[in-house]
Amino acid sequence: MTEIEIGAASPTSTAATVTAADETSRSRTLRQLVRYTLIGGSGVVIDFVVFLLLHNLAGMDEQLANALSTTLGIANNFVLNALFTFERRDRLVVRFLRFYAVGLTGIVLTNLLFLAFTDGLGIDANLVKAASLPLVLALQFVLNRKWSFA
Numbered sequence: 001m002t003e004i005e006i007g008a009a010s011p012t013s014t015a016a017t018v019t020a021a022d023e024t025s026r027s028r029t030l031r032q033l034v035r036y037t038l039i040g041g042s043g044v045v046i047d048f049v050v051f052l053l054l055h056n057l058a059g060m061d062e063q064l065a066n067a068l069s070t071t072l073g074i075a076n077n078f079v080l081n082a083l084f085t086f087e088r089r090d091r092l093v094v095r096f097l098r099f100y101a102v103g104l105t106g107i108v109l110t111n112l113l114f115l116a117f118t119d120g121l122g123i124d125a126n127l128v129k130a131a132s133l134p135l136v137l138a139l140q141f142v143l144n145r146k147w148s149f150a
Contacts, residue, residue, distance in 0.1 A: 029145075035085040036141050039077055044133055047073035051129055062118065062125040063111050070110070074103035086149035098148040105143065106136035 047069045054065035078099045082088055088095060110132040117123040 032085050032145065033141060036081060037137065039080040039085060040137050043073035043077040046076050048129065055125065062114055066110055067107055070103060070107050074100055088149050095148055099144060102140050102143040102148055106140055109136055
């Protein structure tokens with residue numbers, strides 16, 4: 001009669017479990033990135049439309065218009081990401097403060113791009129703002145996933 005050890009895993013089943021766990025983690029990260037991007041799109045629309053209105057119609061300085069428009073986009077994105085992307089509803093004040101701090105990195109990065117390209121090279125602020133959005137999205141996804149919603 002052969003004795004079977006309960007709870008012992010063969011090397012093959014352990015490797016399969018690790019691979020399945022890695023695949024599940026990658027799949028979850030991809031789903032989060034897609035949701036984050038879609039929600040970010042709504043924030044981008046809010047951010048960009050408000051920026052255009054404040055800068056072009058109201059004549060506000062591009063850096064102040066950027067700070068205000070980005071703040072509205074950040075608030076929109078926090079609520080939607082907390083509910084749908086990272087599904088976290090605990091410690092909302094702490095998470096919002098972290099999310100906003102990450103959002104400030106976007107404001108700073110965009111303002112540096114304004115200084116370099118709009119003020120330095122004379123490129124239209126609207127184009128610089130539009131071009132900054134994918135860079136800001138990528139940076140903020142990583143920071144928010146690892147810190148704000150960790």
